[in-house]
Amino acid sequence: MSHTLSDIAQKISATLIHPSADNSTLTSHATNVNLDSTLITGLATLANAQAGQIAFLANSKYQQQLLTTKASAVIVSAEAAKSCPVSALVMDNPYMGYAILANLLDTTPAAAEGIHAxxxxxxxxxxxxxVSIGANAVIESGVKLADNVCIGAGCFIGKNAVIGESTKLWANSSVYHSVVIGKHCLIQANTVIGSDGFGYAPVPGQYKWHKIPQLGSVIIGDHVEIGASTTIDRGALDNTEIxxxxxxxxxxxIAHNVIIGENTAMAACSVIAGSTVIGKNCTIAGLVGINGHxxxxxxxxxxxxxxxxxxxxxxxxxSSGTPVAPNSEWHKTNARVKRxxxxxxxxxxxxxxLNK
Amino acid sequence: MSHTLSDIAQKISATLIHPSADNSTLTSHATNVNLDSTLITGLATLANAQAGQIAFLANSKYQQQLLTTKASAVIVSAEAAKSCPVSALVMDNPYMGYAILANLLDTTPAAAEGIHAxxxxxxxxxxxxxVSIGANAVIESGVKLADNVCIGAGCFIGKNAVIGESTKLWANSSVYHSVVIGKHCLIQANTVIGSDGFGYAPVPGQYKWHKIPQLGSVIIGDHVEIGASTTIDRGALDNTEIxxxxxxxxxxxIAHNVIIGENTAMAACSVIAGSTVIGKNCTIAGLVGINGHxxxxxxxxxxxxxxxxxxxxxxxxxSSGTPVAPNSEWHKTNARVKRxxxxxxxxxxxxxxLNK
Amino acid sequence: MSHTLSDIAQKISATLIHPSADNSTLTSHATNVNLDSTLITGLATLANAQAGQIAFLANSKYQQQLLTTKASAVIVSAEAAKSCPVSALVMDNPYMGYAILANLLDTTPAAAEGIHAxxxxxxxxxxxxxVSIGANAVIESGVKLADNVCIGAGCFIGKNAVIGESTKLWANSSVYHSVVIGKHCLIQANTVIGSDGFGYAPVPGQYKWHKIPQLGSVIIGDHVEIGASTTIDRGALDNTEIxxxxxxxxxxxIAHNVIIGENTAMAACSVIAGSTVIGKNCTIAGLVGINGHxxxxxxxxxxxxxxxxxxxxxxxxxSSGTPVAPNSEWHKTNARVKRxxxxxxxxxxxxxxLNK
Incomplete structure (x- = not known):
């Protein structure tokens, strides 16, 4: 699957200009669209791109790499285009151009193809x-898989779970009974959705913790993406909701009965304790701990x-926490804080x- | 599976009183037990309960929701019963009542039924x-599964592992060779028990770390519960013990050779480094890090x-750590601490x- | 499989001396090698060793246990040998002696034997x-498994992945397409290698996050060991490298495009954000968070x-962070820092x- 450079300019709505042209005068791709039939076979970073590949510059930190790139073309802002030594695909948001192009040139295989015997x-x-279901996957009774659902090898889908259109799960994930997952979701390998929430009542006697069955479920919306080895517990009575x-x-x-609002993004290894409600459009970086209730x-x-x-x-x-210091300085600071x-x-x- | 309200009162040892009665005078359920044949089909939260469902009030934070609940009955303390607009199941520890009732009305399916071909x-x-063993589970040589053990789909049980009576494992968990798990344990999906401890001796040469085989095992007691994607390493020579x-x-x-005492509770994502011994009845919240030895x-x-x-x-x-502050304030505080x-x-x- | 004590002395290059001998005069094992035919069947800790087992003393914290050990012999330094009540295997680095002996007496079974039907x-x-491949493992098209590779039960090896000689994976691990793993690596259960990096471009509209396909891979070197339930994301364009x-x-x-240098060691639950480069021979303890880029x-x-x-x-x-204090003291300290x-x-x- 390859595309001409002009095709690509059109598909990502970029203005294609050539290094030989006067870079300060941008010409619209509409007039140039058939001018460049260079075949493009892939995407690469500025540093590693070869002929036939397109790179992008979205972070000024990498500006220096633009000058020596071997890419056939680079997606750049109008400003950066001025110092682009190769063909430039000019657009306001080069990162978005890269995102669109990565989808166009995507080589990710399906998590499963067809229904394995x-x-x-x-x-x-x-x-x-x-629907595709990988080798050794297990689909229990009452499960509903909508059109184009793709279940990776070794996944477990528990009783009466419902998975919406075009949602994909990678290998060895476990989805418990009655969990509902929306459309166009993508779930990476070994993730667990619908495990029991951590609910116990303390009781007198030899074994202190009386298990409370977790009778709620997990409801996941549309266009949700979930990384590898993430765990989302089912609710105690009401549902956990993403x-x-x-x-x-x-x-x-994600503990039981948490609700996470639309379009919130959470980075790796963060933890939300039970019954907490997170708003929309939040950004939660890595290793963040959020209390319950x-x-x-x-x-x-x-x-x-x-x-x-x-x-x-x-x-x-x-924010909270203190960045690292050399170990001896850290010891001193802790001692000072104690005093x-x-x-x-x-x-x-x-x-x-003084004031007596 | 449904129960009358009077049945339930008896089963959770609550006093059933009706909203029409003078709430300040509690009558024992012994005299009322046959009075209410309302059919109860489930449990729900105060906010979401419908007719036919029972709710509970154990956290005063939700007191306001009592006034408008549509539950058929609410498990409450004697004090809260006074403002309960529907039938009240009065008991000293409403949370315990909820726990017992959740077990009575539990709808959780088995992790596996029968032995899958x-x-x-x-x-x-x-x-x-x-014994039940789910689809595509793997049980290796010498394994002993006691009565009523239930192994979820895709689990791996390594050589000579021993699993006690009525213990249940959910899907895709991995139990290594020679691990011993007690009776009445419950283990959620994708959990790993008995992986190698992180033990290496530094050596000169190209590869610095000389692997030390981990020859101990993991011994887990009775009535232990383990969440999803938890990892418990086997001991280096002696065992890791829960x-x-x-x-x-x-x-x-849980790293190699850790010992965790009876009835200790640990919340998500906490970490115990090697050879540490944790006492009984401890409570360890989320994301806690505990040093080794x-x-x-x-x-x-x-x-x-x-x-x-x-x-x-x-x-x-x-405790340790500082709660979040607005980012600019946090920067200032860190600077002040440094000074x-x-x-x-x-x-x-x-x-x-002043004092010279 | 058992060895005489003299055999073992030779194999770990230790000097064997007997408790009856004058401990202050060490005699080389060359002259003693046939003197002790005690059969050794295993390794154990000083506290738990029985006759027929060897213990070691590498951490002075356990010195006291030497005096009462029931081991047939103990690996010790020359200094500690003086107070060793049983046969001593004397060497400069007793921990290394233990490591070598643990390999000699290793009882760990293979993760799989033969190719399961x-x-x-x-x-x-x-x-x-x-090559060994465990029950219900899935090996996709184009995969290359070199000599002596051992794939545990239930593992998923995605399309065109390449696994080097003598590398072993335990059960239920997931290796995505095109991942390359070197020789003599050991990977514990339920680990994920090659899942998508967390890359999205924000866009206007109902769904804020535009998925960026992750077109790089993961390249893992030789003699790398990876614990249970660890996750290593594939690169966005270039590769993630271990x-x-x-x-x-x-x-x-390990997030996308991270590079970790030779012989670096990382303890449990640590996190490295995207595109960060870690040097060689670093030691990263548990629950450490390292920023991206x-x-x-x-x-x-x-x-x-x-x-x-x-x-x-x-x-x-x-270092950073403050060790725990009693809860009330912690509250006071936080208040003082705020003031x-x-x-x-x-x-x-x-x-x-004073100075006006």
């Missing part, structure tokens, strides 16, 4: 058109390793002495 | 009465994201000046 | 000599729960007052 599919499961457009990275933990407003940003103990009512960026009380007393004594 | 079971494995009644949430990491006393509580570097000899609640040394010097100078 | 292997996959000799513990998260010099050490936000240019030990600004102002006022 070794898959174990209950006769009471309902399969839409063009709304439309949410993106979750790897090894995230709190509410986070829409449009909040938490930087990496933040510790969120209370509800946040106002949109904005929030803050004494420092405070000394200041108080001085104030008294 | 696609399961691969070594002829030298020993299976008790009424004692009776311990409950572990999702994505917990230390001892934690019984009845310790660690709040979320705590960093435990040294042995703790006294029961009590321990603590200079502040200390300035105070010293003032003291000298 | 239930494995699903594409006819276009290429298998070397002596160099020779790296050891990764359980539940580690930064560079870490060779020979850096990060203590547990460190937060690494910027590039580190100098080798050395780095640092006011304390600073008070000191400033005192300085003004």
């Amino acid at each position: 070794s898959a174990v599919i209950s006769p009471t499961a309902t399969l839409g058109e063009n 709304k439309d457009g949410v993106i979750l990275d790897n090894q995230i933990q 709190i509410n986070i407003a829409d449009n909040c940003v938490f930087t990496g390793m933040s510790m969120v103990t209370k509800s946040i009512k106002t949109a904005g960026a929030y 803050l009380d004494s420092l405070n007393k000394r200041v108080k004594a001085l104030e008294k002495q | 696609s399961a691969v079971i070594s002829p030298t494995a020993t299976l008790g009465e009424n 004692k009776d009644g311990v409950i572990l949430d999702n994505q917990i990491q 230390i001892n934690i006393a019984d009845n310790c509580v660690f709040t979320g994201m705590s960093m435990v570097t040294k042995s703790i000899k006294t029961a009590g609640a321990y 603590l040394d200079s502040l200390n010097k300035r105070v010293k100078a003032l003291e000298k000046q | 239930s494995a699903v292997i594409s006819p276009t996959a290429t298998l070397g000599e002596n 160099k020779d000799g790296v050891i990764l513990d359980n539940q580690i998260q 930064i560079n870490i010099a060779d020979n850096c050490v990060f203590t547990g729960m460190s937060m690494v936000t910027k590039s580190i240019k100098t080798a050395g030990a780095y 640092l600004d006011s304390l600073n102002k008070r000191v400033k006022a005192l300085e003004k007052q």
